[in-house]
Amino acid sequence: MFALPLPAGRACSGSGTVTHPTKEPWMSAPEFSPPSSTLPAATAHAGARVPAAEVRTPGAGLRQILRGPSGLGTAGLYPARHDKPPTPPTPPMAPTPPTSPRRPEPSSAPAEGNPIPGLYHHPVPEPDPVRVDAVSRGIKAWALEEVDLYPEDWEEEFDGFSVARYMVACHPDAPTVDHLMLAARLMVAENAVDDCYCEDHGGSPVGLGGRLLLAHTALDPLHTTREYQPRWAESLHADAPRRAYRSAMEYFLQQASPSQADRFRHDMSRLHMGYLAEAAWAQTDHVPEVWEYLAMRQFNNFRPCPTITDTVGGYELPADLHAQPAMQRVIALAGNATTIVNDLYSYTKELAAPGRHLNLPVVIAEREGADERAAYLKAVEVHNDLMRDFEAEAAALAAACPVPSVLRFLRGVAVWVDGNHYWHQTNTYRYSLPDFW
Structure with missing residues (x-):
């Protein structure tokens, strides 16, 4: 408002930082191709290896979803269907490099700051600086010009939050900057609610429930009578958290x-x-x-x-x-x-x-x-x-x-x-x- 025993296959760097250099096929989803050569493909991750005996089989509900509709009138949708439900498809083999959609390995240049020694994590490539700059400019314009989010003396703290670098690192497969802005606006709005209602900037546990409920109606709109609807709509502009929630949700609903x-x-x-x-x-x-x-x-x-x-x-x-x-x-x-x-x-x-x-x-x-x-x-x-x-x-x-x-x-x-x-x-x-x- 976040010197450990390592299972087989895990590697520990000399600094004590736990990393995992291997990759699991499910993290490479070969069906996806990066939308642009300027956007790093999504990361190839290191999932924990699961012995064959421990891999779960789909339950009845999941088998029904994979099988699709059934019952009277649906058989015609599947002319090739047999009486026995088909086996779920095997994921295709990932293409061989250099056409693999796996994200590039993290650059050898050290990232700013030190990771917590012993913390299990996966390094990531530096976020695309072009996208970081575009989101940074876009989110600040939104905060200042559209929702009047913060007073002038909070500007350094807003910049220090580095939300653009955050969102570009977390969503490398976003097809456009506009898609990244969806996440950035919501992240900033959530932090405005946390800071202004709960913690750093005037927040208090006293009366928090009432404030949160009214702010939540900016995400989940009130359905009331014509007499009282205008008063509710006006309330969505009453403070910075509600203005931010309302605007960020409006953009989100467009996608x-x-x-x-x-x-x-x-x-x-x-x-x-x-x-x-x-x-x-x-x-x-x-x-x-x-x-x-x-x-x-x-x-x-x-x-x-x-x-x-x-x-x-x-x-x-x-x-x-x-x-x-x-x-x-x-x-x-x-x-x-x-x-x-x-x-x-x-x-x-x-x-x-x-x-x-x-x-x-x-x-x-x-x-x-x-x-x-x-x-x-x-x-x-x-x-x-x-x-x-x-x-x-x-x-x-x-x-x-x-x-x-x-x-x-x-x-x-x-x-x-x-x-x-x-x-x-x-x-x-x-x-x-x-x-x-």
Whole structure:
């Protein structure tokens, strides 16, 4: 508002930073071709290898989706269909280089900032500077001219957020700058709500629920009587967070399908519920148990960002595939891991701020009686476990459901996870590491 045992196949650099140089086929989704030679293709990721005996087979619901419609009147849609449902298609072999759509390997030039020693992550190439510049100019014009987001003395902080570099790193397959701007506006709007309603710039847990509810109607519009509709519409311009939510959502709806928009609204409801839980604990001066904190962080987390990866990429993961429990678990694990990244990189920033800020190392120290260093290193372990679970579950889902949109979406979420780490590592304006090594 994020010296560990390594499984076989993992490599650890001399600095202690855990990386994973191998690549899984599901991360290369050969059906996708980069839209432009100036845009890096989506990343070739390192998913955890899943033994054949552990790869899950589609359940009844997933088999029905892969099979398509059935019942009276549908047989004519499939003249070649036999009585026995077809076997799900095997993903085609990836083309051989140099035509492979895999993203280039990270450049040898060191990124700004240092990664957390021992943190399991994947390096990414530097974001396309042309796109970064275009998004940077576009998002600042939107913030100043369209939604009047911040006063003049907040300009340095807005620039230091580096949202353009963030979004270009997280969405390398976006077909246009306009698609990247969809993600950038929503990210900035979400941070405006967090800062102005919850935390840094006048935020307070007192009365937060009412403020969040009214702001949420900028995403999920009020349907009321003619008498009261104008008053509600006027309220959407009452403060910077609501102006930003309203405008960002209007742009998003120009590209998103109804199901993609509804999915995003659902995830924003989750986010707001997480805000409220944290606010309630602040009001009662309650330090949750570690598992309770992690439950809150499953809601107060980055999930709304990777969940729109298909909209930003210019395609759609069908709603029935998105709703599959296995896909929901993958998305949840990705959101949880990226949020612990935020806890870890923002640790010193939050310790220096007034009051007590809950983050995973603080909660571990309080509830498990660990010193600051041991609690921080334990939080790194929690992140690494979440990351490996995310990659193993994603690899299993890709094997069970090798549908092109599923493979591309899984890859897009993984790219977002890596881009999120890149931004935290390199944003030295906001973050610095504790002296624990």
